[in-house]
Amino acid sequence: MPIDPSVAIGAQTANTTFSWTESDVLLYHLGIGAGSRPGDNLSADALRYTLDGPGLQVLPSFGVVAPTFHATEPPPLDLPGCDINLAQVVHGAQEISLSGPIPTAGTARLRTTITDIWDKGKAAVIWQEGVATAEDSGEELWRVRSSIFVKGEGGFGGDRGSATPVVVPERAADFETSYDVTPQQALLYRLCGDRNPLHADPDFAKGAGFPAPILHGLCSYGIALRELTDGLLGGDATAVGGFTARFAGVVFPGETIRVSGWREDGRIIGSAVIAGGERDGSPVLADCVVSLA
Structure with missing residues (x-):
């Protein structure tokens, strides 16, 4: 079968060491539109994302991409127990939680496992969770949790899963x-x-x-x-x-x-x-x- 939860759930999908630099942080911020508005090149606030040096800060979402930042090939889908391909897959959800601010440069180790597989009938949802720790001290830096939606791979009789929607307040946005x-x-x-x-x-x-x-x-x-x-x-x-x-x-x-x-x-x-x-x-x-x- 294309997806075998008995093999997949609990399997480790990553155990890797990675490094990042200020240049990576700058490129990421530019990739998500930092510095794109008129006047941002002169704004001290905007330059906190786009100018290297002591004032540079790291948007926490960078931690999601830092482990694969230097990849030059399409993302592999060699998940244990999951015979799927890129054309079937879209990103479902993403979460990151931090232990503290992400340094502008560093080296860390990421360990990732498959935690859940949901059967949505016409599709499957695969959840993974990863923990990034500092290479030198072993201190936890951040955690990530994500899901991918795999079209055409449901119907294997698994748990449908559950999620609690976030309710948007019924008032004007702040x-x-x-x-x-x-x-x-x-x-x-x-x-x-x-x-x-x-x-x-x-x-x-x-x-x-x-x-x-x-x-x-x-x-x-x-x-x-x-x-x-x-x-x-x-x-x-x-x-x-x-x-x-x-x-x-x-x-x-x-x-x-x-x-x-x-x-x-x-x-x-x-x-x-x-x-x-x-x-x-x-x-x-x-x-x-x-x-x-």
Whole structure:
């Protein structure tokens, strides 16, 4: 069978050492749109993302991509007990929780395991959890949890799983802004270690059921966190303790993402939708929560 939960669940999928530099942090921030607004090249606040040196900070979502930042091949799907291919897969959800601010450069070890597989009938959802620890001290730096949605691989009689949706407050947002995704955004972001051809190759995208290449879900994820951090936390990335979101829809380069945020119960609830055009209001991210450090 293409997916065998008895083999997959509990299997280790990564045990690797990785390093990152200030240049990687700068490229990641540029890939998620930092410094793109008029005047950002002169703004001390904006330059905290885009200028190396003592003032540089690291947006916590960087921790999600840091382990594979230097990958130059499409992401492998050699998951134990899972015979799947890239054309079947879209990112389902992503979470990161931090033990403290991410250093601007460092070396760490990542250990990742498959924790759950949900049977959604026409699809399967595979969950993985990883822990990044400092190479020298063994101190935990951050944890990540993510899911992939695998089309056509459900129906094996497994647990359907459960999730509690995040309810957006029924009042005006405390913050709202929009970000214009550039035509080359996905081509730039793929240099952050995600060379999935779904985001660059028109023929591959059509074969996967999309009319054109789509923006990386993790790029939308980073854009949303950056906008919420800037709008509701004074641009202070160290105030973010974690970020979770579910990928609710696609973004095509050239579209505009509207990001909204609400201060609620000691956290920030967010949402991201398409703004304008034929797909106005179409969801991008749902169940968004920024936890505070």
